[in-house]
Amino acid sequence: MSDRENGLTYAQAGVDIDAGAALVEAIKPLARSTRRPGAEASLGGFGALFDLKAAGYEDPLLVTTTDGVGTKLKVAIETGLHDTVGIDLVAMCVNDLLAQGAEPLMFLDYYATGKLDVETAKRVVAGIAEGCRQAGAALVGGETAEMPGMYGDGDYDLAGFSVGAVNRDGVLPTLDAQRAGDVLIALPSSGPHSNGYSLVRRIVERSGVAWDAPCPWADGTLGEALMAPTRIYVKATVPLIKAKLLKGGAHITGGGLIENPPRAVADGLAPRIDWNAWALPPVFDWLQREGGVSDHEMRRTFNCGIGFMLITGKAEAQDVLAQLLDAGEEAFICGELAAA
Numbered sequence: 451m452s453d454r455e456n457g458l459t460y461a462q463a464g465v466d467i468d469a470g471a472a473l474v475e476a477i478k479p480l481a482r483s484t485r486r487p488g489a490e491a492s493l494g495g496f497g498a499l500f501d502l503k504a505a506g507y508e509d510p511l512l513v514t515t516t517d518g519v520g521t522k523l524k525v526a527i528e529t530g531l532h533d534t535v536g537i538d539l540v541a542m543c544v545n546d547l548l549a550q551g552a553e554p555l556m557f558l559d560y561y562a563t564g565k566l567d568v569e570t571a572k573r574v575v576a577g578i579a580e581g582c583r584q585a586g587a588a589l590v591g592g593e594t595a596e597m598p599g600m601y602g603d604g605d606y607d608l609a610g611f612s613v614g615a616v617n618r619d620g621v622l623p624t625l626d627a628q629r630a631g632d633v634l635i636a637l638p639s640s641g642p643h644s645n646g647y648s649l650v651r652r653i654v655e656r657s658g659v660a661w662d663a664p665c666p667w668a669d670g671t672l673g674e675a676l677m678a679p680t681r682i683y684v685k686a687t688v689p690l691i692k693a694k695l696l697k698g699g700a701h702i703t704g705g706g707l708i709e710n711p712p713r714a715v716a717d718g719l720a721p722r723i724d725w726n727a728w729a730l731p732p733v734f735d736w737l738q739r740e741g742g743v744s745d746h747e748m749r750r751t752f753n754c755g756i757g758f759m760l761i762t763g764k765a766e767a768q769d770v771l772a773q774l775l776d777a778g779e780e781a782f783i784c785g786e787l788a789a790a
Contacts, residue, residue, distance in 0.1 A: 464598030469566045473594060476572045480579035481589045489556060489588035498590035500556055502615060510615040513552035517542035517703075518609050522647040522677070527604055529661045529673035532570050535608065536577025537584070538644045541680035543612035544585040545701040545758060548683060549714060551622035551691050552614030554587035560609040561594045564601035574608070577679075584682040587612060620691065623698030623761065625716035628787060632697060633767040634711070634721055636784040637687075637774070639757030641733045643680040645704045646751045650676060653741035667732035675733065683758045686777040690760070695770050698761035708750035711759055715787060721759075723785040731755040756784065 461467070488505035489498070502510055519538045526535045536559075544554040559578050561571055571594065582589045601607070616622075642650060654676075659666065661673035668675050690696050698714035711721040730738070734754055737743065748754055762770045767783065774781035 464565065465596045466566055469568050470594055470596065473566065473568050473571050473575075476568065477575045477579075480576055484557075484579055484582040484587065484589040486555070486586060486588045489590055495591075498556065498558070500588075500590070500613070505555060505615065507615050507617065509618045511552075511618055511621065513547055513550045513614045513616060514612070515543045515546040515614075516609065516611045517546065518607070519644050520647055521651060522644050523606070523608065524651060525647065525661070525673060525676060527606070529671075529677065531673060531677045532573040532577075534577050534677055534679040536574050536579070537581040537679035537682070538577075539608050539610040540578055540581025540585055540587070540612070541682045542644050542703065543610045544581075544587060544614070545680075545683055546703075547612055547614035548687050548691070548758070549622065549699045549701050550614070550616065551620050551696075551699075552616040553688050553691075554585045554612055554614045554684060556590045556613040557582050557585070557587045558590060558611045559592035560611075561592065561606060562601070562608075563596060563606035564598055564603065566594065566596045567604075570606070574606070578610075581679075581682060585684045586688075616691075620694065622691065622696060623714045623716070625698075628697050628716045628719055628761065629763070630719060630787055630789050631764050632787040633762050633764055633783055634723065634785040634787070635760040635762060635767065635770060635774070635781055636728065636756040637681075637683055637758040637760070638780050639702070639731075639753045639755055640681050641676065641678040641731070642737075642752055643703070643757060645706070645753065649741070649743075649751055650737065653737050653743075657740040667736050681757050686774055686779045687758070687760070689777075690770060690773060695766050695773075696760055696762055700759045700761075702753040702756055702759060706748075706750045706752050707754055707756060708746075714759075714761060718790050719787045720790040721785060722788040724783075727782060727784045728755055759784065761787065
């Protein structure tokens with residue numbers, strides 16, 4: 451193939467291969483920091499291998515999840531706070547694995563942008579690596595897509611993909627074991643996590659408070675408070691799952707406390723939440739007041755302070771609570787299962 455005079459290059463079309471290569475080199479140490487038994491977490495191949503035997507599984511089922519961060523990314527872009535959305539990305543995937551009783555093993559990310567800014571992308575991936583360390587998952591690969599014309603200046607999008615494993619006899623929820631009177635245990639959230647941000651952004655716009663203005667309910671700026679990353683519940687809950695102390699779990703994401711808990715409950719039963727069991731955290735109180743949002747709309751849009759909900763037997767509830775408190779969780783009973 452001969453060179454043509456005045457021929458175009460990929461860079462002239464808006465795609466910088468050198469920048470992409472520089473990003474890969476910059477994030478290799480981040481991937482290495484997430485190594486775990488079963489995965490070397492090295493980048494550069496066409497795919498990633500995982501050794502389930504090395505991870506201690508004899509008769510495992512694989513569980514896969516995928517998710518994104520939603521319009522919380524708009525807040526990150528508008529505030530320049532890119533360091534924690536990667537944690538959000540991991541959390542949204544690995545917490546879903548927990549609801550199936552699975553331990554997170556591997557994570558891959560997809561980062562898409564119109565023009566690659568290596569420094570911004572590195573900050574995002576550093577957050578992804580931190581999320582993987584919190585989850586005990588190996589960052590084994592990903593994709594960076596530079597697509598001119600698809601995104602506005604400075605915009606980017608994220609998607610995450612996680613693989614976990616659970617022994618065949620440990621899959622959650624155990625619907626046939628659930629009974630009326632089983633206990634609901636709440637694990638607190640850090641704020642809205644990564645859901646409801648289209649409403650959050652509308653409320654902030656209505657309030658007239660700038661992202662860089664002092665936060666009305668906490669130290670720092672409003673933007674910093676609303677960028678608090680999604681909590682990852684792996685270290686607190688996996689020991690309970692392996693000890694078979696749980697009958698189910700629900701990650702409180704889109705659909706809030708109205709739609710998510712029933713997904714983990716057997717037919718003929720329903721979660722009866724005690725709405726007086728906890729005080730609405732200040733961030734949600736502010737959002738509700740500034741937006742004039744009804745209680746029902748709050749509960750079906752936001753987690754309202756509960757990021758994950760566990761289901762356990764009445765006899766096991768105090769043991770589960772004690773183990774959660776020992777793991778640093780400020781867990782509390784928030785209701786029970788009742789006949790539907």
